[in-house]
Structure formats: structure tokens, C-alpha cells
């Protein structure tokens with residue numbers, strides 16, 4: 161019998177993680193794996209571009225990690241790049257309120273669940289009544305008696321209010337957390353997703369989890385290492401290979417169009433569609449269109465966008481690694497200089513100088529190096545038509561507010577990146593429609609952040625979906641495996 165081929169369509173995070181997992185030599189699975197990507201560049205929603213202004217790889221948008229991202233971090237372990245993700249501990253974020261007053265939210269995970277409790281109680285951005293309401297809501301949400309499926313029909317805002325949260329705590333705290341974790345505002349997102357996020361992060365068995373970031377670009381962290389490893393193991397990567405018409409017969413995929421060529425699948429070959437719902441609905445076989453799977457996929461094919469505004473200044477702008485805005489319109493400002501140089505302490509030196517300035521060779525060196533900031537707006541309507549100039553103006557105002565600098569150093573360069581299709585809209589009740597890895601077609605599978613992992617559409621969900629599917633496929637592909 162010929163060695164089976166697994167075609168993986170989509171070199172995003174889930175496709176790359178699946179390729180890595182299936183190609184592990186220790187699995188002893190005799191297969192050929194072909195990774196097909198429609199675009200000229202791999203990575204999907206975790207991509208990097210070569211910034212002409214600096215010559216460096218710069219990401220499409222800031223991605224944050226949690227130390228509970230077990231699947232994603234184990235993938236990075238395999239690639240040998242996990243040490244590039246930093247998790248400052250204790251973790252503190254500076255948040256600016258609508259009156260430009262700053263408040264620190266600090267969590268010390270060493271204190272377990274008490275750490276989260278103390279973080280909330282000492283957060284000066286909320287009235288005492290609201291802080292207590294957060295504890296009340298938190299205690300309800302962390303109780304095992306409350307099942308996620310029983311609140312999936314509710315939106316997160318209604319659920320929080322029912323759990324005792326005050327409107328002030330929602331507007332000044334929960335909203336920022338929810339839009340950042342789900343890319344949707346609280347009235348649009350399922351309460352079950354909020355519950356899952358909080359249980360995996362703030363109310364985890366070990367207490368609160370830490371937030372971290374990569375100190376290198378997506379390209380260096382995942383894309384190049386994953387594809388290099390995969391090719392070294394004998395895998396094949398084909399870019400600019402968009403898959404179109406998939407044809408079935410006898411409930412099997414018989415062929416598909418790749419670019420302008422038809423590719424036939426042998427009886428023991430498999431096809432994995434590692435792509436988001438809005439891409440899936442364009443390629444699924446015509447005879448499946450009336451079926452439940454396609455109908456469900458169409459229900460979750462609506463998307464929410466993220467706008468990233470990258471700014472390069474002529475001189476220092478002294479900001480923490482992560483700064484949040486409690487009242488929008490920008491949600492976060494990231495000091496990329498600090499994030500890309502985690503070895504440099506955030507606090508000032510005893511002589512009052514900034515460690516980052518010193519590392520750059522004093523004020524002169526820093527002036528020539530400039531400052532690279534990236535600002536993020538989540539939950540942006542995919543049809544938003546705000547101009548680049550308008551986004552940049554909003555971003556500059558936000559930087560002024562956070563830094564207190566008037567005027568700011570000269571803006572040398574900017575880039576506005578609109579990821580209109582950043583995440584699917586997983587509103588109340590929509591978890592019912594998230595597909596599993598199975599399609600009902602015997603050799604066709606799904607993979608990606610929107611499959612039914614129960615998590616919001618995140619890097620962790622994408623990789624978890626890939627790892628679950630890898631186990632199913634390996635069981636079936638091994639001689640004498642579980643396939644009936």
C-alpha cells in the first residue's frame with residue numbers, strides 16, 4: 161500500500177502545529193505531509209512583515225500569552241523557542257482612567273488565589289463597592305456548581321450584572337478584560353466564554369495565571385522554526401497554493417483544485433482544512449452546503465477586527481511594557497522597545513536614569529534609536545472605514561495621555577495594520593455551532609481556533625485543536641490503529 165498523504169490546508173498556527181505534531185519521528189507513522197498555504201507568506205493571523213523603515217521583522221499585531229497556554233507553550237518547546245516568551249512575575253499593569261489618572265493592577269501568583277484577591281482589593285481604579293462586587297462576582301464564577309453550558313445563552317454583561325458586578329466595575333475593568341480576551345464587547349460575547357477564560361486564568365487551580373509576550377517577532381518565534389523543523393523531517397510546504405473546489409464521492413474527498421491544478425487524493429489520503437470559518441465556507445464541497453456542518457459554519461462566519469498602530473518616535477517615550485486604557489478608544493499601548501529587550505528592568509535606576517536609555521548608550525544613543533510603540537484597538541467592526549490618519553491621531557493622543565509628554569518627540573514613521581478578520585464572533589448560544597475536528601466526510605477534517613475547544617479564538621485554541629486532531633489521525637493512520 162502507498163504511504164498515505166495528509167494534506168493540511170492553511171499554514172496558520174493550527175496548520176503548522178498539526179504539521180509539527182504529525183511529523184514527529186517518534187510517532188513512527190509512515191506518512192507524507194503536505195502543507196498548502198494560499199498566501200505567499202505563512203503564519204495566517206500570526207504573521208510578520210519586513211518593515212522597510214527599520215529593516216526588521218514586525219508583527220501584524222501584539223499577541224499576548226498566558227502561562228496556562230499549555231498547548232501553545234508545548235508547541236514552542238518543540239520548536240526550541242519557548243524561552244523567547246517572557247512572563248514577568250509578579251505581574252502588574254498600569255491602567256489609565258478617563259481622567260488620566262493611573263492605577264496599578266498587580267497580581268502575585270506566588271500567593272495563589274489570595275494573589276488575585278489582593279490584586280482586586282488594592283486596585284485603586286474602582287470604588288470600594290465595585291471592588292467588593294468583583295469579589296462577589298468572582299466567587300460565583302469560580303464555584304464548580306456553576307456550569308458553563310447553563311450560561312451560554314447569556315451575554316457576558318448580563319451575566320456579570322446578575323452575578324453582582326456593578327456597572328462601574330464592568331465599564332472600568334471587565335470591559336477591557338473581555339474585549340482583550342475575546343475581541344468583542346461584553347454585550348456581544350457569550351457568558352460561557354467569559355467563564356471559561358476566567359476559570360483558566362484568574363481562578364485557575366493554582367490561582368491567577370501570568371500574562372506574557374514574545375521577545376521576538378512571530379516570524380522568529382514560530383513561523384521560521386516550525387517550517388524549518390517540518391521540512392527537515394521530510395514535510396513539504398507549498399506557498400501560493402490556494403485550495404478551491406473540493407470534490408467528494410462515496411463520502412470521501414476524491415480531488416481538490418490547488419491553484420490552477422486538480423489534485424487527486426488516493427483512497428488512504430486525508431485532507432485537513434486548518435482555516436477559519438469565513439474561509440471554510442468558500443471551499444467546502446457543494447453537496448455539503450445544505451448540511452448541518454455548513455449551516456453551523458455560516459452561523460459563526462462573522463468576524464471582529466483588530467487595528468494595530470505602530471509608531472516610531474525620534475526620542476524616548478517613557479512607558480511601561482503594557483499600558484491599558486480604562487475608557488478607550490484605544491485599548492492598549494505596548495512599549496515594543498521594552499518588550500523586545502526583557503533583560504532591561506522596567507523601573508528607574510537609583511540615580512533616576514532609565515535603564516533603557518542607558519542600554520541604548522545614553523540619551524544620545526536613545527535619541528538615534530528612537531522609540532517603537534504599538535497601540536491596539538480590539539473589537540473593531542470589520543467594515544470600519546476610519547482612515548490611517550485618524551487612527552494615528554487617536555494613537556498619538558493616547559500616547560500623550562499615558563506618557564504626560566507634551567509635545568511628544570517627532571513621529572518618524574507609522575504603520576496602521578487592519579486585521580479585519582481577526583476572530584469569529586462567538587456570541588451567546590454560538591458555542592453550539594462550533595464544529596468538532598470531524599466533518600462527517602471520512603477523510604476530511606477541520607482544525608483551527610474556532611473548532612469546539614471551548615476557548616475563545618486564541619493561539620491556545622488553534623494549537624489545542626491541532627493537537628487533538630493529531631492524536632485522532634495518528635490512531636487511525638498507525639498500522640492496526642483505531643480506524644474502523
Ligand SMILES: Cc1cc2nc3c(=O)[nH]c(=O)nc-3n(C[C@H](O)[C@H](O)[C@H](O)COP(=O)(O)OP(=O)(O)OC[C@H]3O[C@@H](n4cnc5c(N)ncnc54)[C@H](O)[C@@H]3O)c2cc1C
Pocket residue numbers: 169170171172173174175196197198199202203204205206220221222223224225401402403404434435436439443466468579581582583607608609610617618619620622
Ligand atoms: C491582530 C491580532 C491580535 C491577536 N492577539 C491575540 C492574543 O493576544 N492572544 C491570542 O491568544 N490570540 C490572539 N489573536 C488570535 C490568534 O492569532 C488566532 O487565534 C490564531 O492565529 C488562529 O490560527 P488558525 O491557524 O486557527 O487560523 P489562521 O491563522 O487564520 O490560519 C489559516 C490559514 O489558512 C490560509 N487559508 C485560508 N483559506 C485558504 C485556502 N483556500 N487555501 C489555502 N490556504 C488558505 C490562510 O491564509 C491562513 O494562513 C490575535 C489575532 C490577531 C489578528
